[in-house]
Amino acid sequence: MPALVRDGVVASLALVPSVFVYGTVFGGLAVQAGLLPLEVWGMSLLVFAGASQFIAVPMLAAGASPLAIVLTTYVVNMRHYLMAATLAPSFRAFPRGWLPIVAHFVNDESFAVAVARSNPPEPWFFVGSAVAVSASFLAGVAVGTQLGGLVADPARWGLDFAFPAVFLALLAVQLRRPADWVIATVAGALAVGIALALPGTWHIALAGFAVSALAALVLSPEPA
Amino acid sequence: MRGDVWLVIGGMAVATYLTRAPLLLALARRPLPPRLRLWLRLIPLAVLPAIAIPLVLLERDGAGARLAVALAHPPLWGAAVVLALAALRVNLLVTVTLGVAVVAFLRALA
Incomplete structure (x- = not known):
């Protein structure tokens, strides 16, 4: 079991630099958007889901309603249900008392590494990977919050654009089938329409939820 | 707050x-x-x-949101660069950095 934890850490070392830098970028941008370093780091520890944190920061900076931010976070993170459902059968023999803590550290990177090694994934290996990924993310955020304060005028350096840039880059690599393009285009257009019509930032959760649900009803599911 | x-x-x-x-x-x-x-x-x-898309296409101020679609709107060019580079599977951080650089450059020109 300790050997498997170690294997999980070692197998994740290749991810450590990019997760660290991702955390650094998030920490820096969040501080520039007006959050305090402790808030940024606390969010990273308590939420520990990078994409949703990136989405929440410009919403917080724009003074969005707390409910809209929390609901948007939930929609963005619903993909965890997929990972948790895949991991669950492997964790039957795992010490039950540790499950609530392990659950908090379910993340895309460790899931990908663990499933690539064996399917069903090995729980202790997954734990090792989660330790490596969370430690490098939280260390990166801590460094970023200290660097972020150094830039006096973020907009002059185009840093406000870093938020949409991250989202567009994450999206572009996921656009594979023609249907993906349709979903993304319709969701983007609907979000623009809602944002023009309604005050606040409900357009993200509304358009994201509605368009993905509609597409799931229309498209035929792939065999599992 | x-x-x-x-x-x-x-x-x-x-x-x-x-x-x-x-x-x-x-x-x-x-x-x-x-x-x-x-x-x-x-x-x-x-x-x-x-x-x-709303972050790129909309401008927000006290009065609300409105479309900011013009060739002189830097985020539009930044978005085009990001999408092209990401589609070519360029590394995420390099892609984002270049997109940010394009926006900063166009703002410096304006």
Whole structure:
């Protein structure tokens, strides 16, 4: 079991630099958007889901309603249900008392590494990977919050654009089938329409939820 | 404002934990139904443009949001660069850095 934890850490070392830098970028941008370093780091520890944190920061900076931010976070993170459902059968023999803590550290990177090694994934290996990924993310955020304060005028350096840039880059690599393009285009257009019509930032959760649900009803599911 | 930030962080933490813990703690035996799996896979494809496109195309001020579609609008060019580079599978951080650089350059020209 300790050997498997170690294997999980070692197998994740290749991810450590990019997760660290991702955390650094998030920490820096969040501080520039007006959050305090402790808030940024606390969010990273308590939420520990990078994409949703990136989405929440410009919403917080724009003074969005707390409910809209929390609901948007939930929609963005619903993909965890997929990972948790895949991991669950492997964790039957795992010490039950540790499950609530392990659950908090379910993340895309460790899931990908663990499933690539064996399917069903090995729980202790997954734990090792989660330790490596969370430690490098939280260390990166801590460094970023200290660097972020150094830039006096973020907009002059185009840093406000870093938020949409991250989202567009994450999206572009996921656009594979023609249907993906349709979903993304319709969701983007609907979000623009809602944002023009309604005050606040409900357009993200509304358009994201509605368009993905509609597409799931229309498209035929792939065999599992 | 500051108290609100911790309230939001707490709410985000609870909402996110509710996506991770229930199925793992219940030691769910069966995979999710295929159509539910499909929906969960499609959510990022809808959420990411739903946040990104308005950030690129809309300008917000006290009066609300309005379309900012003009060739002189730097984020439009930044978005084109990011999409092209990401489609070519250029590294995420390099892509974002170049997109930011394009926006900064165009703003410096203006």
